[in-house]
Amino acid sequence: MATLVRSASPQADAVERRGADLVWRALEHAGASVVFGYPGGACLPLYDALPDHAGVHHVLVRHEQGAAHMADGYARATGRVGVCVATSGPGATNLVTGLACAYMDSVPIVAITGQVSTPMMGRDAFQETDVLGMVGSITKHSYLVERVEDVEPTIHQAFEVARSGRPGPVLVDIPKDIQLRTAAARPKPSAPAAAPRGADARELDRAAALLAGAQRPVIIAGHGVRLARAHGELRVLAERIDAPVVTTLLGIGAIAADHRLAAGMLGMHGSAEANRMVNDADVILGVGLRFDDRVTGKISAFAPRARIIHADLDPTQIGKNVPTEVGIIADAGAVLFALATRLDATSRPEWSGRLAAGRARPRLAAYEDRVELPPRLVVRAIRETASDDAYFVADVGQHQMWAAQHLRLTQPDRFLTSGGLGAMGYALPAAIGAQLGRPASEVWAIAGDGGAQMTIHELGTAVQEQTPVKLAILNNGYLGMVRQWQQLFHGGRISQTPISSPDYVKLAGAYDVLGICVELRRELGPALERAKAHRGPVVLDIRIEREANVWPIVPPGGANADLIEEPLA
Ligand SMILES: Cc1ncc(C[n+]2csc(CCOP(=O)(O)OP(=O)(O)O)c2C)c(N)n1
Ligand SMILES: [Mg+2]
Numbered sequence: 001m002a003t004l005v006r007s008a009s010p011q012a013d014a015v016e017r018r019g020a021d022l023v024w025r026a027l028e029h030a031g032a033s034v035v036f037g038y039p040g041g042a043c044l045p046l047y048d049a050l051p052d053h054a055g056v057h058h059v060l061v062r063h064e065q066g067a068a069h070m071a072d073g074y075a076r077a078t079g080r081v082g083v084c085v086a087t088s089g090p091g092a093t094n095l096v097t098g099l100a101c102a103y104m105d106s107v108p109i110v111a112i113t114g115q116v117s118t119p120m121m122g123r124d125a126f127q128e129t130d131v132l133g134m135v136g137s138i139t140k141h142s143y144l145v146e147r148v149e150d151v152e153p154t155i156h157q158a159f160e161v162a163r164s165g166r167p168g169p170v171l172v173d174i175p176k177d178i179q180l181r182t183a184a185a186r187p188k189p190s191a192p193a194a195a196p197r198g199a200d201a202r203e204l205d206r207a208a209a210l211l212a213g214a215q216r217p218v219i220i221a222g223h224g225v226r227l228a229r230a231h232g233e234l235r236v237l238a239e240r241i242d243a244p245v246v247t248t249l250l251g252i253g254a255i256a257a258d259h260r261l262a263a264g265m266l267g268m269h270g271s272a273e274a275n276r277m278v279n280d281a282d283v284i285l286g287v288g289l290r291f292d293d294r295v296t297g298k299i300s301a302f303a304p305r306a307r308i309i310h311a312d313l314d315p316t317q318i319g320k321n322v323p324t325e326v327g328i329i330a331d332a333g334a335v336l337f338a339l340a341t342r343l344d345a346t347s348r349p350e351w352s353g354r355l356a357a358g359r360a361r362p363r364l365a366a367y368e369d370r371v372e373l374p375p376r377l378v379v380r381a382i383r384e385t386a387s388d389d390a391y392f393v394a395d396v397g398q399h400q401m402w403a404a405q406h407l408r409l410t411q412p413d414r415f416l417t418s419g420g421l422g423a424m425g426y427a428l429p430a431a432i433g434a435q436l437g438r439p440a441s442e443v444w445a446i447a448g449d450g451g452a453q454m455t456i457h458e459l460g461t462a463v464q465e466q467t468p469v470k471l472a473i474l475n476n477g478y479l480g481m482v483r484q485w486q487q488l489f490h491g492g493r494i495s496q497t498p499i500s501s502p503d504y505v506k507l508a509g510a511y512d513v514l515g516i517c518v519e520l521r522r523e524l525g526p527a528l529e530r531a532k533a534h535r536g537p538v539v540l541d542i543r544i545e546r547e548a549n550v551w552p553i554v555p556p557g558g559a560n561a562d563l564i565e566e567p568l569a
Helices: 019-029 041-052 064-078 090-104 131-138 148-163 176-180 201-212 223-227 231-241 272-280 332-342 349-360 375-385 398-406 427-437 449-465 480-489 504-510 521-533
Strands: 016-018 034-037 057-060 082-086 109-115 141-144 169-175 182-184 217-221 245-247 262-265 283-287 307-312 326-329 391-394 415-417 443-448 470-475 514-518 538-543
Touching (some): 041 169, 064 090, 064 109, 082 090, 090 169, 131 169, 201 332, 217 231, 223 231, 245 272, 391 427, 415 427, 449 504, 470 521, 504 538, 521 538
Parallel strands (some): 034 057, 034 082, 109 169, 141 169, 217 245, 245 262, 283 307, 391 415, 391 443, 443 470
């Protein structure tokens, strides 16, 4: 709970301001130029003060879940802290999914919530919810501000907590009377220097010795590599020891997909190459990941021949899911750099050369010629149409895995998705947030027909903000990922997975958004080009093959080595 900063500042500004003003002032000082929010009773003073703060651009969302996902997309695309604001009670409860998503995926967010006035707290007042109690397990930290003097320091501390170490969301709950009281404003604090956390030299030596003795090393790169912006260090180490690099879902982009050592994604829907290489590896260096179950498959059969080195900023991750021989608690960039300086250049053509051999294998299925719009063809077409610098935001489901497998991104940090929480409805709002953070870049959201319908109302936000996001709905008429599991693992009993959709072209029209329906292969390229050229938001309703499955798949409870490959058509 709240650890409050209670220092009467000696250099406080003589002018007294309302707590509400101090909130925006602190946000301006913290560099929050874009804030996603929604007003209500318990934050009326905040919104009353907002017009006096020209340094903050406030984005009015359509649902507070959208505000949290937008702050998340903004943070992932820019590397800065995302900020969202909501009122007490229903406003705060609506933030929960977005905060949980950011927490699971280590995304820095500061959420500001209004709270009922302090004399009313604990009386089940109108729109009172125990927000701190609610978000305890899905935030790094949360604060209740009980004195107006604490407003600015608490917000600054929240930013510091959100972005330092392993990043994550932080919530600041501010009662209405605190927003109305006045206090002296404080000068802008100087930005604390972020020192990357260095690694323990002995652990590094042990890790280097293991890698030096390895015949078949593999590096697994997780989100931590991207968060540390350690793409360069990763490539240097991988090339130096000639080790294949596999990534987690959130590690996609840590290494360019066309690099000779890039082995693709690991785990449940990972590539056969990635899973086989991890299965055969004798030493694994895992950097910036938590080895979650979608990555490891059946733990007892994970990387059965490998001794594991695990480097992560978060000490609680080491040894949590897989037995680790060497644990290094440090920033990914520091670890990768330090290991590269300790190791000699090595070449192991038989091992790393397996990758090239795997790539040369002929395509497994000829079905692409028979089906009008096979999903991976659609993903590849989106990739080919989009600019090199484009951001891709995937929702959750089959389309997410097709995007992960077939976008084959070469630029770092262009793939945004809800990994740990797997929150359907993420893509459109996160894409809007990413677009506001990266106004000069193209942003493509790739969603399913199920997930799209969870947050499609945020088209209203895209229109009001004039964010030209391109939403490609891979429409299969199903909650496809669940249908796939029902087909493969529940005896084919289809239960509550066929789902209807509105006419997305008409729906887009109602929002004054360009809507395009694609039913034929020959319509796809021109439709994507038109979407790209259009200056406003676009909705593409792409009628993909209805019952396509994601391959390979590791059956639930199975070992990665037992992955099922695409059946030969
Ligand atoms: C909020 C939420 N509810 C339920 C789920 C469970 N779930 C995972 S994938 C999926 C189906 C997604 O369907 P759709 O958006 O159409 O994508 P598709 O798999 O068809 O590509 C469901 C229901 C989830 N991940 N998130
Ligand atoms: Mg679907």
